[in-house]
Amino acid sequence: MKVTFILPAIGKKPGKKYIGTWKMEPLTIAQLKALTPQNIETELFDDRLELIDYDTRTDLVCITVETYTAKRSYSIAARFRERGIPVVMGGYHVTLCPEEAGLYCDSVIIGNAETVWKQMLSDAKNGTLKRRYTGVTAEYDISPDKSIFRGKPYLPVSLVETGRGCIHRCEFCSISKFYCSHYYCRSHDLVVKDLRRSKNRYIFLVDDNLVANRKNAAELFRRITPLDKKWAGQGTLSMAKDRKLLKAMKDSGCEIILIGFESLNKENLRQMNKSFNYALGERDELVERIHDAGIGIYATFVFGYDNDDERTIEDALEFAKKHNFYTAAFNHLLPFPNTPLYDRLKADNRLIYDKWWLADGYNYGELAFHPKKLSAEKLSRLCRDARKEFSAPKTVLSRGFASLGRTSPLMWGLFWGMNLRLGDEIDQKMNVPIGENLDELPK
Numbered sequence: 342m343k344v345t346f347i348l349p350a351i352g353k354k355p356g357k358k359y360i361g362t363w364k365m366e367p368l369t370i371a372q373l374k375a376l377t378p379q380n381i382e383t384e385l386f387d388d389r390l391e392l393i394d395y396d397t398r399t400d401l402v403c404i405t406v407e408t409y410t411a412k413r414s415y416s417i418a419a420r421f422r423e424r425g426i427p428v429v430m431g432g433y434h435v436t437l438c439p440e441e442a443g444l445y446c447d448s449v450i451i452g453n454a455e456t457v458w459k460q461m462l463s464d465a466k467n468g469t470l471k472r473r474y475t476g477v478t479a480e481y482d483i484s485p486d487k488s489i490f491r492g493k494p495y496l497p498v499s500l501v502e503t504g505r506g507c508i509h510r511c512e513f514c515s516i517s518k519f520y521c522s523h524y525y526c527r528s529h530d531l532v533v534k535d536l537r538r539s540k541n542r543y544i545f546l547v548d549d550n551l552v553a554n555r556k557n558a559a560e561l562f563r564r565i566t567p568l569d570k571k572w573a574g575q576g577t578l579s580m581a582k583d584r585k586l587l588k589a590m591k592d593s594g595c596e597i598i599l600i601g602f603e604s605l606n607k608e609n610l611r612q613m614n615k616s617f618n619y620a621l622g623e624r625d626e627l628v629e630r631i632h633d634a635g636i637g638i639y640a641t642f643v644f645g646y647d648n649d650d651e652r653t654i655e656d657a658l659e660f661a662k663k664h665n666f667y668t669a670a671f672n673h674l675l676p677f678p679n680t681p682l683y684d685r686l687k688a689d690n691r692l693i694y695d696k697w698w699l700a701d702g703y704n705y706g707e708l709a710f711h712p713k714k715l716s717a718e719k720l721s722r723l724c725r726d727a728r729k730e731f732s733a734p735k736t737v738l739s740r741g742f743a744s745l746g747r748t749s750p751l752m753w754g755l756f757w758g759m760n761l762r763l764g765d766e767i768d769q770k771m772n773v774p775i776g777e778n779l780d781e782l783p784k
């Protein structure tokens with residue numbers, strides 16, 4: 342038996358290359374490879390890097406689907422199903438929209454696939470594939486088999502998972518919906534094993550909130566300190582209240598932490614159910630504590646809540662410039678399916694597209710709903726302008742010199758490569774047609 346894994350791409354502009362920073366290794370596929378019995382042959386087509394061979398000899402196609410890649414996933418599935426090859430789909434989008442995904446494939450996996458993977462393979466082998474499998478999250482302690490990535494030109498950073506989920510309930514967040522506001526810690530022995538086996542010195546700890554369980558995080562940082570790795574991860578500003586935790590993070594190799602500030606506006610934070618960001622009060626002081634600990638910040642902001650206007654975007658930009666963040670993202674809000682945000686906008690009749698992820702003509706960077714105080718086009722343009730301003734040479738210079746000493750010399754070098762390239766990428770990413778032009782070179 343042979344299984345073909347496919348990681349679909351978002352889309353690209355005709356004749357252009359796929360966005361470079363969107364080429365990280367797909368960890369989930371390595372997890373599933375590790376659970377696949379040795380006597381089953383496997384192959385991977387990463388749509389972001391290579392053309393898919395639709396004529397490949399295979400018995401089963403498994404596609405990992407995210408909302409942004411749903412349209413592309415469904416068209417890939419159709420090509421294989423024309424040949425009579427069964428297609429299984431899993432991933433966040435499938436869990437959030439199983440009925441929709443089920444229309445385009447033979448079987449869906451809901452939740453984390455690891456606990457049902459072997460059963461699904463056995464059923465596929467026996468010709469008794471079920472329409473639906475439901476995985477559970479609690480038991481997922483396996484180590485990924487990254488041999489399936491061999492020869493593929495991913496970014497030179499290894500991905501490692503230390504836990505899944507998050508304890509918060511932000512209105513727009515599909516992670517919170519997927520994991521029902523739960524955080525699941527992964528065994529520290531396995532994290533250490535994965536870090537030891539990582540071929541890159543630079544690691545991205547992929548958890549959505551690394552510090553969701555502070556006690557666990559502190560112990561984990563202590564365990565990984567001797568490994569001499571440098572890592573980036575995602576946390577929340579509240580972690581800065583604990584100076585010991587910050588020190589342990591830095592000692593363990595933390596260079597950059599992504600923090601979702603989202604908004605500086607109290608009403609917006611209340612509406613997105615992220616008031617815990619505002620309740621911190623001493624926001625500036627906490628940012629300084631993180632910087633003083635020698636950790637750079639990747640700050641993210643989201644715009645489109647009901648109190649957003651030109652002023653709130655300007656305020657966020659000024660805040661980001663004042664603190665000389667290592668980097669920052671100024672994103673517009675996007676209603677992911679089955680989140681409370683999506684349901685609210687739908688009930689208020691404010692969605693521009695019922696299903697933006699499948700809509701003809703929907704492009705990356707476009708709004709999919711009507712904001713209250715600005716037009717959709719204007720908000721999209723203001724987000725783009727904020728990105729441009731933050732990556733303008735003068736701002737980059739000031740941020741670069743502020744980063745000197747905050748991060749390791751190599752991360753400082755990386756700062757220039759990353760931030761100077763970011764300016765070009767902003768325009769490349771605008772208006773990428775979702776699900777289009779992917780069966781053509783260059784990749």
Ligand code: SF4
Pocket residue numbers: 506507508509510511514515516517549550577601
């Ligand atoms: S803190 Fe982050 S990961 Fe957690 S629910 Fe909010 S947006 Fe999602």
